[in-house]
Each structure stands twice: as structure tokens, then as C-alpha cells.
Amino acid sequence: MRLLALAGSPSARSRSSALLRHAYERLQTLGRVVDAMGLLDIPAQDLVQGHYAGEAAVALRARVSQAGAVLISTPVYKASFAGGLKAVLDLLDEKALAGKVVLPIATGGSPAHLLALEYGLKPVLSALGARHILAGVYATDKQVRLGDGGEVFIDADVRARLDESIERVAELTEPQPGQIAAAFNLGKLALAGGFGI
Ligand SMILES: Cc1cc2nc3c(=O)[nH]c(=O)nc-3n(C[C@H](O)[C@H](O)[C@H](O)COP(=O)(O)O)c2cc1C
Numbered sequence: 001m002r003l004l005a006l007a008g009s010p011s012a013r014s015r016s017s018a019l020l021r022h023a024y025e026r027l028q029t030l031g032r033v034v035d036a037m038g039l040l041d042i043p044a045q046d047l048v049q050g051h052y053a054g055e056a057a058v059a060l061r062a063r064v065s066q067a068g069a070v071l072i073s074t075p076v077y078k079a080s081f082a083g084g085l086k087a088v089l090d091l092l093d094e095k096a097l098a099g100k101v102v103l104p105i106a107t108g109g110s111p112a113h114l115l116a117l118e119y120g121l122k123p124v125l126s127a128l129g130a131r132h133i134l135a136g137v138y139a140t141d142k143q144v145r146l147g148d149g150g151e152v153f154i155d156a157d158v159r160a161r162l163d164e165s166i167e168r169v170a171e172l173t174e175p176q177p178g179q180i181a182a183a184f185n186l187g188k189l190a191l192a193g194g195f196g197i
Pocket residue numbers: 009010011013014015016017074075076077078079080107108109110111112113140141
């Protein structure tokens with residue numbers, strides 16, 4: 001079973017993507033095969049025009065459809081999740097998340113918008129058919145610091161909550177006996193190829 005990490009921040013230096021990357025790397029060490037995609041992988045014009053038939057949208061839907069679990073990260077913008085991420089989700093089919101485990105991750109400048117995942121993102125995920133949405137992981141900017149050299153410093157409390165959610169994703173996506181060898185090889189290939197979040 002493959003997993004998908006979907007980054008919703010438009011920023012190249014992104015705290016929410018950094019948390020997602022931590023989850024991605026952790027799940028790989030747990031033997032999961034994780035694809036990664038970000039908002040910036042889809043041409044802006046396709047997003048603005050909702051270009052459903054575009055190459056990037058087709059690739060996005062294929063990756064979502066192959067994934068048993070989808071991890072979605074977003075910054076909080078204006079008390080909700082990022083509009084760019086909404087444009088990505090708008091390119092999915094109606095019940096694209098049915099039967100999938102979904103882990104939402106968000107960062108915001110203020111703890112006051114902790115509930116943005118609950119009242120902003122989760123209803124959209126439900127509308128896309130998600131019925132197994134794990135408790136979201138929210139962190140403030142102070143809890144996720146980015147160094148000048150690309151280092152990421154995640155506060156212990158956030159790291160513990162994130163790792164707990166990652167363990168849960170791993171449990172729920174346990175490879176079946178025949179899939180383990182293939183997953184290992186594909187994981188090595190993914191590492192060699194790098195990824196864009
Ligand atoms: C346009 C814009 C709107 C924002 N609105 C909020 C907000 O309403 N509440 C909040 O807590 N933080 C807000 N922030 C701060 C970001 O959520 C915060 O810096 C976040 O960590 C950025 O995530 P990123 O680094 O992954 O892009 C806003 C930032 C921008 C650029």
C-alpha cells in the first residue's frame with residue numbers, strides 16, 4: 001500500500017511542509033512507500049482555472065487513488081487552511097478520499113487558530129469521502145523553527161504528537177506479507193529520486 005504526502009503551502013521555506021517531511025521520512029523508515037506532491041507541482045493556471053483534465057491534475061488523482069493514506073499539510077491563512085490547497089483538492093474526484101486514512105497537519109502564527117483544521121479542512125475532507133480522519137497536528141511558528149541552512153527544529157511536544165499520529169498511520173497501513181519486499185525496494189528508489197515537498 002502506498003501513502004501520499006501532500007504539501008499545501010506555497011512557500012519554499014515552509015514550516016507545515018517541514019512537519020510533513022518529518023512524517024514522510026519517519027514513515028519511510030517504518031517501511032512505508034510514500035509519494036510526495038506539493039501545491040507547487042501543479043501549474044498555477046491549472047489551479048486557478050480548475051483544469052481537471054490537465055496533466056498535473058490527472059497525476060494528482062492517480063497518486064491519491066493509489067494511496068491508502070494521505071497526509072495533508074497546510075499553513076493557516078485567514079483563520080482557515082490555505083486557498084491554494086483548496087484549489088488542489090478541487091481537482092480531485094468527488095469521493096477521492098473514501099476508504100483512506102487521512103492525517104491533517106497545519107502550522108499557524110497563533111495558537112488561536114488551532115481549530116482551523118476542525119472547522120476549515122475537515123469538512124472538506126469529509127465531503128471528499130474521508131471517514132477515517134486522524135486527529136490533526138497543529139503547531140505554531142514558535143514551535144517549528146527553520147534554520148538558515150534548511151535545518152528544522154520541532155518542539156518536543158509537537159514532535160511527540162506528530163510521531164504518535166505517524167505511528168497510527170503506520171499501524172493502519174501495515175503492509176500485507178507479500179508486499180514487504182516490494183515496498184522496501186520502492187522506498188529505496190524514492191529516497192534515491194528525492195522528492196518535492
Ligand atoms: C496570507 C497569510 C495569512 C495568515 N493568516 C494567519 C491566520 O489567520 N492565523 C494564523 O495563526 N496564522 C496566519 N498566518 C501565519 C501562517 O499560518 C504561519 O506563518 C504558517 O506557519 C505558515 O506556514 P508555511 O511556512 O508552511 O507556509 C498567515 C500567513 C500569511 C502569509
